[in-house]
Amino acid sequence: MIKLLANDGIDPVGKQMLEAAGFTVDTTFIPQDELPVKLQAYDAITVRSATKVRKALIDQCPNLKLIGRGGVGVDNIDVEYAKEKGVAVYNTPAASSASVAELVFGHLFTGVRFLQDANRKMPVEGDTKFNDLKKAYAKGIELRGKTIGILGFGRIGRETAKIAYGLGMEVLAFDVHPSVTELELVLGGGVKVNVPVQYTEKDEVIAKSDFISLHVPYSHEPVIGAREFTLMKKGAGLVNCSRGGTVDESALLDALNSGQLAFAGLDVFDNEPTPRAELLQHAKISLTPHIGASTNEAQERIGVELATLIINHFKQLA
Template identity: 70%
Template sequence: MIKILANDGIDPIGKALLEEAGFVVDTETVPQDKLVEALKNYDAITVRSATQLRKETIDQSPSIKLIGRGGVGMDNIDVEYARSKGIAVVNTPAASSLSVAELVFGHLFTGVRFLQDSNRKMPVEGATKFNVLKKAYAKGIELRGKTLGIIGFGRIGRETASVALGLGMNVLAYDLYPFEGNITLNLQGGITVDIPIKTVSLEEVIGNSDFITLHTPFADKPILGAEEFAKMKDGVGVVNCSRGGTIDEEALLTALDSGKLSFAGLDVFDNEPTPLAALLSHSKISLTPHIGAATNEAQERIGVELASLIIAHFKK
């Protein structure tokens, strides 16, 4: 009987699918320092971003035949090393795309209407300085007609483009692998609209966008730093719902303080789970604690897709 440790949890529907297929699924989280000992009792493990599966852990877990990542990025797994040891490594790249894209726009709407600061000050000063605050937040802008630059045009980047186009925004996209094709808008009543789009250079995205959002894997060095911020138009807003480390956080703070950037929206950070204090307290930064895929709908899709991949592997 195949035993699976869902160490970072799994949606109940996914768990039920696995159990119906004859698998035993344990969902109690095992701390990282006790993981090697626990894995002696399992044939597979599923994780999200919290559990680390590095070379040392893989070497000490000879019974593991499959690693499943619920979500997109696999920065917490030594994927190629695991595969070289004959371990299957699977993930669910499509399941959370819409949830992440919608969070991007949560940060964008927050930034252009100063909600991150208003929500801090209204409870404290709303009854005594209402008109002062009203004046302070009176210069918001609309997203329609503005240009959204998307760095990284995989599934999440394209879903973000779809939302932007639906709002009437212009889209400039860059990816290491050029794309030319259609973005399909799914409208109410079953109506679909295909909009042609072609990726451009990174320089064009950086220099011509009103807002920039990142959707790239982890990089060895930041994609956006002081040099890139200097090339942007004044007043650009930047959103990162991809990976910590893709933005130089000190350069970001400098650009915000100088007024070069109007705001930032951050869901990911260099030093999770203890982000830089200056980021957490900054009045121009909209903050969320790495919740891009954390919707009920996305978690259900992730659970179902992950369960299907695991069943297919062990039943083949």
């Protein structure tokens, strides 16, 4: 019987699928520093963002046959080393795309209508300074007719573009390896239309867009730094629901404080789970605690997809 540790949890449907296939599934969380010893009792582990499966842990657990990542990025796993050691690595790149894309627009709607600041001030000042607050937030703008630049046009970037088209926005896209030339949009009544994707260079996307959304993998160097902020339209907005480290946070604060950037929406941070205080307290930043994939629907899809991959993998070995 295969013993699997779902260290960062797994949706009940995925757990049921695994158990029905004969797996023993343990959802008890084991702290990172205890994994080298306790993981040796398992054949496989699934993780999300919290648990790291690095080279040292892989070496300490020669019994490990599979690592599953419930989500898109695998930067918390030493993937190539695991494969060299004969450990299979799977992730679920498609399951959370719609949820992340919707969160992007949650941040965009929040930013263009000052909701992040209004939600802080209304409970404190709404009863005594209602008209002052109304005047302060009276210069919101609409998304319709504006241009969104999408850096990274994978599954999540494409879902973001579909929502943007539905809102009447223009879309500019950049991807290191563009693979899609058009998107299929489903309209009311199930009517389908194809929309061509407008690709251009990264700097041009940044310079021509009213809003920029990041959908890139983890990078050791920021994708958006001081140089990129100077290229942006004055008063642009930035949303990062991809990975911490892809935006230079000091440069971001400078751009917000100078007025070069009107607002930012952040779901990810350099120092998780302890983001820097200047970000958390800034009136122009809409904040969420890395919840892009955290919807009931996405978690069920992730659980089902991951369970299917794991079951099929071990079936092939049988």
